[in-house]
Amino acid sequence: MSALFLSSLTLSHFRSHKRAKLDLDGRPVAIYGPNGAGKTNIIEAVSILSPGRGLRRASSQDMTRRPEALGWKVTADLTSINQHHEIETWSEGGASRQTKIDGKAAAQVALGRIGRVLWLIPAMDRLWIEGAEGRRRFLDRATLSFEPSHAETVLTYEKAMRERNRLLKDMVRDAHWYAALERQMADAGAKIHRNRMDALLLLANAQAAAETAFPSALLDLTHADPACDAPDDPNALLAALEGSRQRDMAAGRTLIGPHRADLSAVYAAKDVPAKDCSTGEQKALLISLILANGRALADDFGAPPILLLDEVAAHLDASRRDALYSEITALGAQAFMTGTGPELFEELGEAAQDVYVTDESGVSQVSQT
Ligand SMILES: Nc1ncnc2c1ncn2[C@@H]1O[C@H](COP(=O)(O)OP(=O)(O)OP(=O)(O)O)[C@@H](O)[C@H]1O
Ligand SMILES: [Mg+2]
Numbered sequence: 001m002s003a004l005f006l007s008s009l010t011l012s013h014f015r016s017h018k019r020a021k022l023d024l025d026g027r028p029v030a031i032y033g034p035n036g037a038g039k040t041n042i043i044e045a046v047s048i049l050s051p052g053r054g055l056r057r058a059s060s061q062d063m064t065r066r067p068e069a070l071g072w073k074v075t076a077d078l079t080s081i082n083q084h085h086e087i088e089t090w091s092e093g094g095a096s097r098q099t100k101i102d103g104k105a106a107a108q109v110a111l112g113r114i115g116r117v118l119w120l121i122p123a124m125d126r127l128w129i130e131g132a133e134g135r136r137r138f139l140d141r142a143t144l145s146f147e148p149s150h151a152e153t154v155l156t157y158e159k160a161m162r163e164r165n166r167l168l169k170d171m172v173r174d175a176h177w178y179a180a181l182e183r184q185m186a187d188a189g190a191k192i193h194r195n196r197m198d199a200l201l202l203l204a205n206a207q208a209a210a211e212t213a214f215p216s217a218l219l220d221l222t223h224a225d226p227a228c229d230a231p232d233d234p235n236a237l238l239a240a241l242e243g244s245r246q247r248d249m250a251a252g253r254t255l256i257g258p259h260r261a262d263l264s265a266v267y268a269a270k271d272v273p274a275k276d277c278s279t280g281e282q283k284a285l286l287i288s289l290i291l292a293n294g295r296a297l298a299d300d301f302g303a304p305p306i307l308l309l310d311e312v313a314a315h316l317d318a319s320r321r322d323a324l325y326s327e328i329t330a331l332g333a334q335a336f337m338t339g340t341g342p343e344l345f346e347e348l349g350e351a352a353q354d355v356y357v358t359d360e361s362g363v364s365q366v367s368q369t
Contacts, residue, residue: 038364213323214288
């Protein structure tokens with residue numbers, strides 16, 4: 001049984017759920033029910049037990065159950081290694097969300113220290129084809145899973161960059177206004193780059209060390225701008241930012257730095273870039289990376305992460321599905337998986353716990369067998 005799992009999860013006025021309580025153990029969770037029943041809403045609730053806006057990147061207002069729109073709350077009991085934590089996260093009247101850990105107010109980034117949550121959702125099927133932003137987010141989530149302070153570093157960088165962008169837009173030319181902000185960006189930016197490179201190395205090692213039915217991906221961090229050839233060196237980044245001011249002013253925003261980086265992947269066995277692979281191959285690469293991330297965390301953090309796999313089973317043929325289930329079981333991860341029918345999870349048998357979700361006149365109902 002995994003050493004990182006939710007033993008209970010309660011959703012109050014969260015999306016289609018008025019009140020749902022799940023009692024869980026460390027086994028994978030098979031969530032099934034018809035379209036629109038409220039399955040993805042359950043795993044979205046789990047996703048906000050980690051820092052950030054969750055798997056739909058939604059606002060607090062969107063999560064509030066309508067039509068009441070009273071606000072919402074998600075509570076969970078988390079076992080993390082040998083510690084137990086009670087997590088409460090909620091929003092009242094459309095205000096931004098608040099969090100308590102063990103009864104004490106906590107910043108969202110603190111959630112990243114006690115738990116690890118990773119997800120794969122249908123919207124990521126086009127990750128390798130669409131813009132770099134989604135790939136950066138994917139990489140940063142992996143990075144954060146290894147290095148919880150990455151969340152704060154990214155926030156520091158983005159805050160300084162927003163202020164610098166404001167100066168650029170206002171056509172402020174006085175270097176004095178830029179110095180402190182660029183120093184902050186350079187220090188945080190170099191750290192972001194190093195954290196990401198460390199994460200890529202951990203993922204590469206985890207892929208190399210495992211026998212798996214899923215394909216290996218060769219990952220690399222590429223840069224949209226060659227102006228800085230040592231992105232891990234704060235002084236080089238600082239010099240590049242200073243040197244880029246004129247161009248940035250013309251553009252009205254910062255054109256260099258880790259916010260422009262991209263993640264590239266190659267399907268190793270075929271030597272084909274991920275973006276040129278088939279739909280099924282692209283999905284297999286993502287599954288492979290999530291599993292590698294899980295194995296790396298089992299070593300690095302001491303427990304595999306909580307995995308949220310939305311509609312993953314439906315897109316795999318029976319043999320790939322078997323392989324996925326046996327790897328999840330071997331990993332010992334509490335993987336929340338959704339699908340329309342119980343037959344998708346049949347192979348798991350007693351290795352999984354079932355949650356059946358239905359819609360009863362606009363209210364999601366949850367039952368466990
Ligand atoms: N804020 C909200 N208040 C009330 N209902 C909501 C809210 N947000 C979403 N819903 C509803 O929740 C329902 C269930 O959504 P969810 O995405 O969880 O379904 P699902 O079971 O995953 O379905 P599918 O199998 O189609 O993916 C949808 O009908 C949606 O309209
Ligand atoms: Mg869904």
